[in-house]
Amino acid sequence: MTTKHQLNGDSSEEGLKHTVMQGEGKNVRNGIKQDKSSNSQEHARSPKHHVSPSDEEKDLLVSNRTEEFYKTFEKVRKKNLLICIKGYPDPDNIGSALALQWVASHYEMFSTIIYFEEISHHENRALVKKLDLELEHADKNFDTSKFDFYAINDAQNTDLPITLPPTCELLVFVDHHKTLGTIQGRFVDIREWSGSTSAIYTEYLLNGPFLFDSTDDPQASKIATSLVHGIRSDTNDYINASYLDYRASEFLAKHVDRDLLALISRQSIPAKTMDLTQIALQRKDIRGTFMFSGVGFVREEDRDGIGQCADYLLSREGIETVVVYGVVGNSMIDGSLRTKSHTLDPDKWLKDVFGHDKNGTFYGGGRKNKGGFQIPLGVFAKCSDKELLWILIKKTIDELFYEKIGVEGKTSIDGDLSSTKV
Ligand SMILES: [Mn+2]
Numbered sequence: 001m002t003t004k005h006q007l008n009g010d011s012s013e014e015g016l017k018h019t020v021m022q023g024e025g026k027n028v029r030n031g032i033k034q035d036k037s038s039n040s041q042e043h044a045r046s047p048k049h050h051v052s053p054s055d056e057e058k059d060l061l062v063s064n065r066t067e068e069f070y071k072t073f074e075k076v077r078k079k080n081l082l083i084c085i086k087g088y089p090d091p092d093n094i095g096s097a098l099a100l101q102w103v104a105s106h107y108e109m110f111s112t113i114i115y116f117e118e119i120s121h122h123e124n125r126a127l128v129k130k131l132d133l134e135l136e137h138a139d140k141n142f143d144t145s146k147f148d149f150y151a152i153n154d155a156q157n158t159d160l161p162i163t164l165p166p167t168c169e170l171l172v173f174v175d176h177h178k179t180l181g182t183i184q185g186r187f188v189d190i191r192e193w194s195g196s197t198s199a200i201y202t203e204y205l206l207n208g209p210f211l212f213d214s215t216d217d218p219q220a221s222k223i224a225t226s227l228v229h230g231i232r233s234d235t236n237d238y239i240n241a242s243y244l245d246y247r248a249s250e251f252l253a254k255h256v257d258r259d260l261l262a263l264i265s266r267q268s269i270p271a272k273t274m275d276l277t278q279i280a281l282q283r284k285d286i287r288g289t290f291m292f293s294g295v296g297f298v299r300e301e302d303r304d305g306i307g308q309c310a311d312y313l314l315s316r317e318g319i320e321t322v323v324v325y326g327v328v329g330n331s332m333i334d335g336s337l338r339t340k341s342h343t344l345d346p347d348k349w350l351k352d353v354f355g356h357d358k359n360g361t362f363y364g365g366g367r368k369n370k371g372g373f374q375i376p377l378g379v380f381a382k383c384s385d386k387e388l389l390w391i392l393i394k395k396t397i398d399e400l401f402y403e404k405i406g407v408e409g410k411t412s413i414d415g416d417l418s419s420t421k422v
Contacts, residue, residue, distance in 0.1 A: 065189050066207040072171060072187040073107040079148040081171060082164075085115035086155035088304075089135065090124055091264075092196050095230030096153035098133070098223045099201035100172060106210050112147075114138040116161050121304045127229070127264050131222055138162055149186075154197040156365075158183055174200050176234075178347060178367040192367075195245040198230030202248030214255035224255035229264055240368075273305035280309045280324050285398070287407050289320035289341070294394045297386065300329035307336040307372070314338040325373075325397060333375040333393055337366060346371030353404045 081104050083097045097113045104111045114136045119125045128135060136142075144164050149171035152158055156177045158170060170185030176194040183190070194200055205212045205223075214221035231249055235241040238249075280293040291313055298306065310324040321344055325335030337346050350364030350371045357363065364373025383389040402408065 066204050069172075069187055069189070069204050070103075070208055073103065073109070076107065076109065076149060076171060076186075078108045079110075080146050081109045081111040082144060082147040082150040082168070083111055083113045084150055084152050084160055085113065085135070086152060086160070088117045088121060088124065089115045089119050089128065090121070090154075090230075091127060091226070091233035092198050092230035093154040094124075094127060094131075094133065094135075095198040095223070095226035095228075096174065096201050097135075098226050099198070099205060100151055100153065100174075102212075102219060102223055103204065103208070103210070112136060114142065118301075120301055122270050123264075127226075130260065130264050131226060144168065153201075157181075158185075176200065191244070193242055193244070195235035195241045196231045196233075196248075198227040198234070199242070199245040199248035202227050202231075202252055203244065206248070206251045212255070214257075221255055221257045222260070224252045225257045225260045225264070228252050228256050228261060232265070269308070270302075270305070272302045273308045276302065276305040277309040277312055280313060284313070286319070287402070287405060289318065290401070290405055291316065291319045291322045292398060292401055293322075293324045294390075294397065295324060295326040296390055297330065298326040298328050298334075303328045303334060306334060307338075307370075310336040310338045314340060320344070323401065327377065327390065327393065331377055331381050333373075333377065333397065335364075335373045335397075337364075337371040337373075339369050349404070353400050 083100055083104075085093050085097055087093070101111050101113060113134070116138055118137075119128060127133075140162055142162050144162055147165065147168050149169050150160075150164060151172040152160075152170070153172075153174045154177075155175060158173065170183070171187065173183045173185045173188045173190075174197055175190045176192060176197050176199075177190075178192055182188070189200060191200055212220050212224075214224060228249060231241065231245050231252075232238065235245050238245070241249075276295055276298065279295045283293050283295065285292045293313070295306065295309075306324050306326055306328075310322045313319065313322045313324065320341040321337065321339040323335055323337045325333060328334040337350060339346060346366035346369065350366060350373050351362050354363035354373055354375065363375050365371060377389075380389060380392075
């Protein structure tokens, strides 16, 4: 249990996928400096352990990060902070951003939360609306000139689609994804064993110098509710929660607005996702414990359906790994991997299958039990014969999969594309 967390919250993958896609290669290439503090602590304790430390032990190793977290803010009072949500806004990164904004406000910092990707997941759109959040959508023309610092949570690297002033420094970077190289910032806290970034932020609130109390502060109630939703979402309703996630939830429980939590948690499957699932089932290609399904052309706004449909297909008996892919927005081959296998590492698997582009950026990646990939169609997007294009794409992708899992197979093409578009 302690070694196998799985993050199947249906909305957490988008952030993951995007962070993976947008340049972990770059991070490694830039040789970004180690986060010394957490490393030296690991080293100091490691000789005592003959076996790998448990989540709880690992967590204790870094429990003094809270003090360091607040010290970071002491030096930047009244400065302007840009809180960036990378990838699609999801419950975990929204909760984290709100908690960070709350802390920053105690140091009289002016902060703005921005996101870059459209909020495509219907539940996340509902989350933003129901929480009445002030998130700004930023395109590449977003004016960053007034910001002294920026912060990134719940993402594997620091690449951003906007240009920051050269003086704008990374103040805070908090994450729970697989570490790929290291990040240089004033405060960096990466805990791979945590089920959520929201749980790490809760620890700062729990042990911090400011009273976090929903009875005096309606904002605290909203933040607590968002954090619990983030933890639940990223841990697949606590099935994959770590000690840290449980402890965070224990603290947050008394501040949660239960009506609001019920409102933002209400699950429903959009009709488009159901349609997509039906297509994926029709086109399933089972190879041993693998199930592959190419669903054809998918509209940009229905992209999340691919991951949700892979989640659903994974429940089929005898199947350990599911990959669903399609052409999203007529510009990108986009896929989601889900696995129950104890031996398959989605990150390695997808990187092995698809490799990287000429800049060293991998086409796919993941962590624990889920992953995703995105391959731009480039000039092929202009192909006027969509049917032919799909045949080419499906053949190429399927052959890569077959080669990887060591089966010989003829890829089957369903020529009827009229039913593919959902
Ligand atoms: Mn997360």
